[in-house]
Amino acid sequence: MTRNTPGPSPAAARWRAGLHRAIHAVSHAVSRAVFRPEPWKRGPVLAAVALLLGLLMLLHASVPGVGGLGSLLENVLPWCGLLVPVLLAGALWRRSASAVVALLLPVSVWLSLFGGLLADKSRPGGDLTLVSHNVGAGNPDPAATARDLAASGADVLALEELTPQAAPAYEKGLAKAYPHHVVRGTVGLWSTLPLSGTRMIDIMDYGPLAATKTAAEKLPGNRALRTTVTTDRGPLTVYVAHLGSVRLMPRKGFWTDSRDIGARALGKELAADTSERVVLLGDFNGTTDDRAFAGITARLHSAQDAAGNGFGFTWPAAFPVVRIDQILVRGVRPDRSWTLPDTGSDHLPVAARVSW
Structure with a gap:
């Protein structure tokens, strides 16, 4: 005896027929879009x-440094990605398949350079909290900034751009939270742990021009120091630095001479330092993508890159668009990196939690 198998219902048959027609229509549309030459x-x-945008980001290190062009590009490199949606809108408006496909290059390059920064890489734990802040020479209320920093919970606090007029306010405001501190010129370090072996670092090394400069011209003001923090896990070498300013100048372009001189001098100092654990805190007046810092970033790595969440932009404080304030480390593990709220300076403070 044979059992008859019921066929599909009329509704199911109509649904399948409609699906087949839709698949055929989509396939036909795709084929026309791909294979038609227009x-x-x-x-x-x-x-x-x-394609040019993608190549520019991919080969940014090869862009000539004439007029500071290469350095300027590397400082704004993340923002090159904003051109992608503009070009995509233009490609869709023009219905250009070639432009859409070409955009795969800049998108891929941008993601390879900065995609890792978009994820939160922080982890719990840590032995020390480090904070660095350019407090601003024009800060209208140093006492209030000192109170904010004292409440930050930092174990080690570096300050840059200290003026003779404002330094006493910071010393007074931070004295209770930090029993140990050193100030050398326009930079200083406050610590809950003992400090020793503090010395000034000359980052105004003019190299071949040194013979033509007087001592006063070579050292217009100390901008870097090196000290040792004594911890229960061993010594931690700490550098504090404020590299020279940069300027956009009509005839010279992106002027970085003073900053680059300091970066080279600091790189040489780090190359000669055999300490197992090293931390560099400071205002670089440039991002770590900038070729000027190759001698530094070859020996230390960014806490923000390793344990941050996002780009961590720090300047200008009112609307940060670039990270020029850095915490770089060697021999310790960054567990978390972040920026602190506005304190009245034109820079935001940067913080990192590190562990052995």
Whole structure:
């Protein structure tokens, strides 16, 4: 005896037929978009600009340094990604398949350079909290900034751009929280732990120009120091530095001479330092992508890159667009990196939690 198997219901048959028609229509549309020559011929300029953008980000280290062009590009490199949605909108408006495909290059390069910064890499734990802050020479209320920093919970606190007029306010405001401190010129370090072996670091080394400079011209003001923090896990070598300013100048372009001189001198100092655990805190007046800091970043790594969440922009404080304040380490593990709220300076403070 044979059992008859019921066929599909009329409703199911209609649904399947409709699905087949939809798949066929979509396939036909895709085939027309891919194989018709018109979409590939449209927007050649957009496609060329997209490829140029990708190559510019990929080969940024090869951009000539004439007029500081290469350095300027590397400081604004993350913002190059903003051109991608602009180009994509243009490609869709022009219905240019070639421009859309060309955009895969800058998107891939940007993600390879900065995609890792978008994830939260922090972890619990840590032995010491480090804070660095350019307090600003024009800070209208140093006492209030000192109170904010004292409440930050930092074990080691570095300050840059200390003026002779404001330094006493910071010393008074931080005295209760930090029994140990040193100040050398415009930089200082406050610590809950003992300090020893403090010395000034000359980061105004003019190299071949030294013979033509007087002592006063070579050292317009100390901007770096090295000291040792005594911890229950052993010594920690700490550098505090404020590298020279940069300027956009009509005739010279992106002027970085003073900063680059300091970066090279600091790189040489770090190269000669055999300490197992080293921390560098300071205002670099540039990002760690900048080629000027190759001698530094070859020996220390960024706490923000290792344990931050996002780009951690620090300047200007009112609307931060670039991270020029850094915490770099060697021999300790960054567990967390973040920025602190506005204190009245034109920079935001940066903080990191590190462990052995």
